[in-house]
Amino acid sequence: xxxxxxxxxxxxxxxxxxxxxxxxxxxxxxxxxxxxxxxxxxxxxxxxxxxxxxxxxxxxxxxxxxxxxxxxxxxxxxxxxxxxxxxxxxxxxxxxxxxxxxxxxxxxxxxxxxxxxxxxxxxxxxxxxxxxxxxxxxxxxxxxxxxxxxxxxxxxxxxxxxxxxxxxxxxxxxxxxxxxxxxxxxxxxxxxxxxxxxxxxxxxxxxxxxxxxxxxxxxxxxxxxxxxxxxxxxxxxxxxxxxxxxxxxxxxxxxxxxxxxxxxxxxxxxxxxxxxxxxxxxxxxxxxxxxxxxxxxxxxxxxxxxxxxxxxxxxxxxxxxxxxxxxxxxxxxxxxxx
Ligand code: PEP
Ligand code: MN
Numbered sequence: 001x002x003x004x005x006x007x008x009x010x011x012x013x014x015x016x017x018x019x020x021x022x023x024x025x026x027x028x029x030x031x032x033x034x035x036x037x038x039x040x041x042x043x044x045x046x047x048x049x050x051x052x053x054x055x056x057x058x059x060x061x062x063x064x065x066x067x068x069x070x071x072x073x074x075x076x077x078x079x080x081x082x083x084x085x086x087x088x089x090x091x092x093x094x095x096x097x098x099x100x101x102x103x104x105x106x107x108x109x110x111x112x113x114x115x116x117x118x119x120x121x122x123x124x125x126x127x128x129x130x131x132x133x134x135x136x137x138x139x140x141x142x143x144x145x146x147x148x149x150x151x152x153x154x155x156x157x158x159x160x161x162x163x164x165x166x167x168x169x170x171x172x173x174x175x176x177x178x179x180x181x182x183x184x185x186x187x188x189x190x191x192x193x194x195x196x197x198x199x200x201x202x203x204x205x206x207x208x209x210x211x212x213x214x215x216x217x218x219x220x221x222x223x224x225x226x227x228x229x230x231x232x233x234x235x236x237x238x239x240x241x242x243x244x245x246x247x248x249x250x251x252x253x254x255x256x257x258x259x260x261x262x263x264x265x266x267x268x269x270x271x272x273x274x275x276x277x278x279x280x281x282x283x284x285x286x287x288x289x290x291x292x293x294x295x296x297x298x299x300x301x302x303x304x305x306x307x308x309x310x311x312x313x314x315x316x317x318x319x320x321x322x323x324x325x326x327x328x329x330x331x332x333x334x335x336x337x338x
Contacts, residue, residue: 001026002076003039003053004060012060014039020056024049027226031077034193036060038077041068042226067261069218071225072232077263080293083203083231085179086121086160087338088294090233091265095330096268096294098162098180098205098267100126101301103139104146110300114153120320120325123338124160125153128297129198129300130187131308132166139307147177149234154179162205162296168196175200185209185272188220198227204295205233207269210240210248218262234258234266235296238273247275247312250283255290267294271312277303280314281322287338288329297322 003017014030017039026043030278043067047137054062067073073171090096099117104110104127111216114125122236129146131139142149150161160179165171174181188192188209197204206225208217221232236255238248250273258266268287270280284295300306300313314322330337 001041001050002063002065003041004063005037005039006058006330007036007059009058010038010206011286015054017053017058021049024053025234029071029225029228031071031132031230033077034079040065040071040076055094058250066216069217069262070221071230072218072221072262072264074138074261074263076116077315079263080259081230081263081265083233083265085203086123086158086299088160088179089336089338090294092293094293095288095335096124096267097122097323097326097337098124098294098296100125102271102298102313103131103141103307103308104149104163105307107152108147109301110146110153111156112150113299114157114159116301117299118321120281120316121323121337122159122319123225125157126148126162126182126298127153128164128182128308130164130166130170130174132164132184133308144173147174151177165193165197166193169199171196177200178202178223180205181183183207188212188217189246191223194223196231197229198224200229201231202229203231204229205231205235205267207235207237208239210238210255212239214254214257214261218258221262221264221274232264233294234262234264235269236266236273237269246279248273250274250328252283252286252290254289259291266291267296269296269298270290271298271309271314275312277312277314277318280312281318281325284322285325285329288326288335290334295326 153211
């Protein structure tokens with residue numbers, strides 16, 4: 001249920017209502033909107049207590065939330081959520097660009113990548129220190145040393161750092177260095193990991209599992225939100241189909257579809273979505289045209305020498321050209337690509 005508070009409801013009134021909701025055995029999530037404050041009362045409610053809540057003077061109305069993903073739903077919060085960290089802003093007409101190599105390979109490589117993507121206009125640096133690789137014999141990442149190199153690249157450039165966390169035991173360590181924690185596609189339904197990142201207070205970039213439905217994707221986001229972390233960014237990175245000409249099949253319709261159902265920012269990963277560098281510029285521009293709140297793009301100083309995902313990584317020059325095109329599309333549509 002959503003408890004919609006009256007205009008001008010005070011802190012004390014909101015707190016009293018939270019206690020009332022909790023006394024019904026439900027969890028209360030306070031969502032402060034631009035228009036008014038609502039309290040999402042979630043749990044196994046079966047509308048119990050709806051009437052008793054409705055009779056409270058400070059309550060405007062109590063409405064059921066029809067979607068199974070209660071906090072993520074637009075029904076709970078009609079206006080878009082904006083995630084901001086350092087110069088990165090995503091949502092509500094702001095487009096954030098996260099760029100960098102698939103993996104952190106050395107201090108020099110990540111620093112050079114940071115300088116190159118920043119020069120082209122990116123607002124955040126990506127780079128995996130813990131890598132989920134299909135083969136156990138492939139490069140697994142530099143682990144904590146990689147996180148330290150990322151932090152050094154942030155100190156040098158000011159870019160926000162986006163990096164993957166693969167296990168609940170590492171959440172605290174990764175959060176010490178990262179500005180945004182990425183949950184990889186393979187871990188979208190690792191519920192303990194989702195709960196662990198729900199407990200921290202840093203934005204989480206949640207990638208769609210390659211065979212997850214939209215409902216499963218939104219319910220995965222709900223696991224994070226339900227722990228109290230309201231800063232979740234959804235990332236469409238392509239799904240597995242019968243098709244083999246691209247690494248995955250990238251459904252850009254996910255952007256407007258998700259925007260209809262959730263207030264969370266939605267971004268596109270055209271690198272994993274196609275697996276082919278030459279396709280990335282067009283899909284980036286198309287994603288911006290589709291209303292994406294951001295892009296996460298793999299860029300490597302020398303893609304041929306990359307330790308992972310070189311085939312889908314842009315050169316710094318190709319990335320700069322892609323940024324320029326995306327900026328023109330964003331300008332034409334009235335979005336802010338910062
Ligand atoms: C990555 O971002 O490098 C990555 C492994 O992505 P995904 O989880 O989408 O495969
Ligand atoms: Mn990659």
